[in-house]
Each structure stands twice: as structure tokens, then as C-alpha cells.
Amino acid sequence: MNATHTGPATISVLGLGNLGQALAGTFLGKGHRTTVWNRSAGKADRLVAQGARVADSPSAAVADADLVVVAVLDYATVRELLLPAADGLAGRTVVNLTTGTPETARELAAWVTDQGAAYVDGAVYAVPQTVGTASAFVLYSGDEAAYRTYRPALDLLGDGVFVGAAPELSSVYDTAVLSGMYGLFAGFFQAVALAGTEGITAAALTPQLVRWLAGAAEALPGFADEIDRGEYATTTSTLEINQVGLRNILATTEAQGLPTDLLSPLLRLFDDQVNAGHASASLSRAVESLRGDR
Structure with a gap:
């Protein structure tokens, strides 16, 4: 699987939470034949109006596409959904955009590969409303040939960056990047609480804080x-x-x-x-x- 897939890809999206809906909507909006599946079928209604096909099971969704994109709660759920579809995974590419740990990424990648499929792990840096815009980016790791093959479709979601062949690398990056984010939030909460002891509102403090932090980030x-x-x-x-x-x-x-x-x-x-x-x-x-x- 070394050639870039230049035409419209056949894509299935498993999981229609806020992120999954944004992913499927982006693919549909760019002309890709998109199949969706979710435990609660009603979440697909808006996507169906945009042209999505609805699968009645994860296995049916896998069978209906070459590229299977998964965005659910955790890796255990990913495995649960793909297990009944194991016989149909061969020759397909699974792109898992579920948040997890490096260890679970390695384990899932090994299992998917054992089924004859290519595995790509991803970390999405966007709120659902910004998926498909210039402000979104996604880090990918795993099977580089599979990533390159479907990069034209994946880049629709946001600027794609391939960080390495080890499938867990995107999760390591994700953990590190989010650690920095939560450290920033901790500092913000501390700053707001301290300013508040003298009657300074959070709204009054924040512009000065953002100005200073922007410089500090440099x-x-x-x-x-x-x-x-x-x-x-x-x-x-x-x-x-x-x-x-x-x-x-x-x-x-x-x-x-x-x-x-x-x-x-x-x-x-x-x-x-x-x-x-x-x-x-x-x-x-x-x-x-x-x-x-x-």
C-alpha cells in the first residue's frame, strides 16, 4: 500500500460523538463516500441528510470502506467494536483517533496488524467545531505507507504531521502536549485566584496574562x-x-x-x-x- 489515494476514498467512521460527527461531516463535505455507525443510530440523522450511509453494525461499516476511522471513548471500546469485524479487516487501514495511552496504542496496533490490516494512530488537536479548518492539526504514527496512501483524505481534517513508525508515538506526543496544556491551566487558575483576593476580576486580569504568556512562550x-x-x-x-x-x-x-x-x-x-x-x-x-x- 504505497500509492497515494488521489480519488475520493471510501471511508467508514465508527463513533458519532462530537468529534466523530465532525470527522464524518468533513469527509462528506469533500465528496468522500462515507459510512457511519454509532450505538445510538439517531446521531447519524444529520449526516444522513448530507449523504452518509448508515451501517447496522461495526462489521458492516468495516466491510463498506477501505479506510476505517474510529473515534470513541477509549481503546477498550475500539477493540470491542473491531473484534466482531476481525475477519473483514484484512487489506484495510484503521486510523484510530481515540485518546489512549502509549501501551494501549501498541497493543491495539499489534492486534489490528495481526488481522492483516494497516494501523495508524492519531491525536487530534481541535475542538469539533474547528475540525477541517486551518487551526486544526493531527499527529499520526504507525504504518507510514498507509498514512501516505490516505493522506489526501486525512489532511481534510487538519494539518497532518507524521511523527514516526512506532504506533504509540502519537500518544506519547499527545500526553506530553496535554501535560503542557494542563500546566498552563494550573497557572491560570492560580493567577485568577490570587488576583481575586484583591477584588481583581478574572476578566480584568486575563488580557494582561495572555499578553505576558504569549511573550513567554517565545x-x-x-x-x-x-x-x-x-x-x-x-x-x-x-x-x-x-x-x-x-x-x-x-x-x-x-x-x-x-x-x-x-x-x-x-x-x-x-x-x-x-x-x-x-x-x-x-x-x-x-x-x-x-x-x-x-
Whole structure:
């Protein structure tokens, strides 16, 4: 399976939650023959009006397409849906856009491959309303030949990036990217709570916070280069400067009667590095404490 599929693909979408509906609607809107299946058949009504075919079982949906796209709750559900269709998977490509863990991605990929099908794992970075727009992107890993074959159809969902042949890689990327997102949310919640102790509303604070964070984000590629090279010399944002600054922030937080649970662990990383003799190193060296390397 090495040739790019340039014409309209035959596609089945299993799972019609918000994401699944957006996926199927995007394929239909671009002229692909699309079959859909969902436990609650009524969720297909809008898609049927757009030209979708409805399968009465996952097995029927698999049999009706060359490209099978799955977007359900978890990997256990993916396996449950595909198991009765195992005999019909051979020669097809399964693209799994369900959120899971690297281990479950490896296991599912091995099982799908054993059935004679190609397996591609994916992580979608879009809210359903932005699927198919320039703001959406999807990371893929697994069978590269299968990905290249169906890339014209998959790229309709958002900018596609193939991150490697190991099927679990998209899940590893996803876990890492979302970890950064939740760290950002934690900082936002802490900031809003702290500002609120003096009557500053979240709406008043947020424009200033977003402006500052946008600038701070520009430092990340530089930090990434330092981390990958393992070279942390800097003349700007040293660990000692940030250690003092964060300690002051936490002291203010406590004085305002708020907990410091969200940011205290970061100060421990700074303390660990400064105590190990790296006070003048770049802030990015804090990652070495997470890695267990002083």
C-alpha cells in the first residue's frame, strides 16, 4: 500500500460523538463516500441528510470502506467494536483517533496488524467545531505507507504531521502536549485566584496574562535547544533569579490565604538545581531534576 489515494476514498467512521460527527461531516463535505455507525443510530440523522450511509453494525461499516476511522471513548471500546469485524479487516487501514495511552496504542496496533490490516494512530488537536479548518492539526504514527496512501483524505481534517513508525508515538506526543496544556491551566487558575483576593476580576486580569504568556512562550524553542544540547549557560533568566521570584510569589500567595499546591513543586525543582550548584544556569535546567539528573 504505497500509492497515494488521489480519488475520493471510501471511508467508514465508527463513533458519532462530537468529534466523530465532525470527522464524518468533513469527509462528506469533500465528496468522500462515507459510512457511519454509532450505538445510538439517531446521531447519524444529520449526516444522513448530507449523504452518509448508515451501517447496522461495526462489521458492516468495516466491510463498506477501505479506510476505517474510529473515534470513541477509549481503546477498550475500539477493540470491542473491531473484534466482531476481525475477519473483514484484512487489506484495510484503521486510523484510530481515540485518546489512549502509549501501551494501549501498541497493543491495539499489534492486534489490528495481526488481522492483516494497516494501523495508524492519531491525536487530534481541535475542538469539533474547528475540525477541517486551518487551526486544526493531527499527529499520526504507525504504518507510514498507509498514512501516505490516505493522506489526501486525512489532511481534510487538519494539518497532518507524521511523527514516526512506532504506533504509540502519537500518544506519547499527545500526553506530553496535554501535560503542557494542563500546566498552563494550573497557572491560570492560580493567577485568577490570587488576583481575586484583591477584588481583581478574572476578566480584568486575563488580557494582561495572555499578553505576558504569549511573550513567554517565545522562549520555549530556545529552552528546547538548551535541553537537547544539554548546555545551560545563560546571561538572562537564571535558576537563582527564578528561585527567588517564585519564592516571593508563594509567600504572597500564602499571605493572601491561598494554597500553594500548584506551584510549590516547581520551586522544589529550582531549589534542587540551585543546591546542586547550578544557580547561574538557565531556567530550562530544571528539567534535569525531573529526569533524575542533578
